[in-house]
Amino acid sequence: MEEREKDRGIMGPEQGDPGKGREQPASMSTPNSVMAKEEKGMEEREMKKEMELEMELKAEVKVELCPTVPGLQMSFIRGTDLFGYVGIEAVLDQMRRKTIKAGLEFNIMVVGQSGLGKSTLVNTLFKSKVSRKSCTPNYEEKISKTVKLHSVSHVIEEKGVKMKLTVIDTPGFGDQINNDNCWEPIVKHVNEQYEKYLREELHINRKRRIPDSRVHCCIYFLPATGHRLRPIDVEFMKRLGKIVSIVPVIAKADTLTIEERQEFKEQIRQDLAANGIRVYPQKEYDEDPEERILNDRIRESIPFAVVGTDKEHQVNGNKVLGRKTKWGIIEVENVAHCEFANLRDLLIRSHLQDLKDVTHDIHYETYRVRRLNESNMNYSELGLSTCGLFGNEKLSYIT
Structure with a gap:
């Protein structure tokens, strides 16, 4: 009996205390979680900077009053301000084809x-x-x-x-x-x-x-x-x-x-x-x-x-x-x-x-x-x- 209790006491710290066994991995994952939080914070800051940059670019769009028509507002939109490719440059090809034909x-x-x-x-x-x-x-x-x-x-x-x-x-x-x-x-x-x-x-x-x-x-x-x-x-x-x-x-x-x-x-x-x-x-x-x-x-x-x-x-x-x-x-x-x-x-x-x-x-x-x-x-x-x-x-x- 004494030998069985002694064996159980030896095995206890390894198998008998499951809570204590889970604390070690938790203590090991703490630096990783901190790094993940820091990376997440950096991504958020970068996204915020990109949004601010976009807002600045949009704020740079010039808005002038058309001198020929009073009260008509005219804005100058550059290629960087477009949401995607429109195809305005294709007008040059149209003009070229028309000139060649004529x-x-x-x-x-x-x-x-x-x-x-x-x-x-x-x-x-x-x-x-x-x-x-x-x-x-x-x-x-x-x-x-x-x-x-x-x-x-x-x-x-x-x-x-x-x-x-x-x-x-x-x-x-x-x-x-x-x-x-x-x-x-x-x-x-x-x-x-x-x-x-x-x-x-x-x-x-x-x-x-x-x-x-x-x-x-x-x-x-x-x-x-x-x-x-x-x-x-x-x-x-x-x-x-x-x-x-x-x-x-x-x-x-x-x-x-x-x-x-x-x-x-x-x-x-x-x-x-x-x-x-x-x-x-x-x-x-x-x-x-x-x-x-x-x-x-x-x-x-x-x-x-x-x-x-x-x-x-x-x-x-x-x-x-x-x-x-x-x-x-x-x-x-x-x-x-x-x-x-x-x-x-x-x-x-x-x-x-x-x-x-x-x-x-x-x-x-x-x-x-x-x-x-x-x-x-x-x-x-x-x-x-x-x-x-x-x-x-x-x-x-x-x-």
């Missing part, structure tokens, strides 16, 4: 004396034979007694984008002994295209898309004399700068040295400023700081010293457009040789749409306001039919 229209005028390379430069710009001289069979260049404008149109397609290009040439400009008022036919032509567009716009049943024959850009060729602007240059650009966007260029700039070219460009810029001549791009039309910085660089390069050619040559195993001389090859698209690449970027790659916008919003709007304010405007003439854009023009298709 095509573009661009009308460019070249003005300058004969022999300055107007046709060659236009061909080089669009890398195809688009000038009247190049695409007209049996063409014989004759100096006309008066300035008579000729236009030729092409449909150019590149990567699915179609553009109707119209090149207006001005043979006979500045080639006469007496060049008085030689700019009047050009001014008349520009205003006639504005009038044609205005009549179409004022029709009761007007076309959904009015054909645009207005001159979007005028490239004025200056001879590489190394001297200042001639009186004919000043008079022409002073008159045309008010009704069309003018981009002056120094033709055949490879006849000047680098130092002569820089000095000539500086003299021309001084003459433009002294005579109040407005050339594209104008400072007053800059809409934002980024555009102003880009246009300031362009204005520092005006007039562009250009060289044109449609012949290819081998340079270091690559085909390049250039003029071959006994001193070497002048690469047209090399900015170290000439500024043709800068001119092409301005006219086509960066400012083509802006040239069209300035023509419509500034030059055409000025003409429209003046015509509608004239008391002698005969509105009965607006019912007369006008020639379509494809009326009597030559049209070719280039792919």
Whole structure:
């Protein structure tokens, strides 16, 4: 009996006191529970911080009164404030598809004396034979007694984008002994295209898309004399700068040295400023700081010293457009040789749409306001039919 009680006493602490056996695990889990509480508290604090941050972001949403409609509240909601993806950016794809389907229209005028390379430069710009001289069979260049404008149109397609290009040439400009008022036919032509567009716009049943024959850009060729602007240059650009966007260029700039070219460009810029001549791009039309910085660089390069050619040559195993001389090859698209690449970027790659916008919003709007304010405007003439854009023009298709 005593041995049995002794054995029970030995086993008691292990099996006979279950409460005491459960205290040990409880005392062991106490640090874990404290850590769990701390982690839970940290998560709550982080969630609270995130909620406060969201509230701060929402509080940053600007609310302004719309200046055009009194009492209308307008808020600017950024992408971070949206609950999810809406799809507003898809509008750009819609605009792109619509523009590709409709095509573009661009009308460019070249003005300058004969022999300055107007046709060659236009061909080089669009890398195809688009000038009247190049695409007209049996063409014989004759100096006309008066300035008579000729236009030729092409449909150019590149990567699915179609553009109707119209090149207006001005043979006979500045080639006469007496060049008085030689700019009047050009001014008349520009205003006639504005009038044609205005009549179409004022029709009761007007076309959904009015054909645009207005001159979007005028490239004025200056001879590489190394001297200042001639009186004919000043008079022409002073008159045309008010009704069309003018981009002056120094033709055949490879006849000047680098130092002569820089000095000539500086003299021309001084003459433009002294005579109040407005050339594209104008400072007053800059809409934002980024555009102003880009246009300031362009204005520092005006007039562009250009060289044109449609012949290819081998340079270091690559085909390049250039003029071959006994001193070497002048690469047209090399900015170290000439500024043709800068001119092409301005006219086509960066400012083509802006040239069209300035023509419509500034030059055409000025003409429209003046015509509608004239008391002698005969509105009965607006019912007369006008020639379509494809009326009597030559049209070719280039792919």
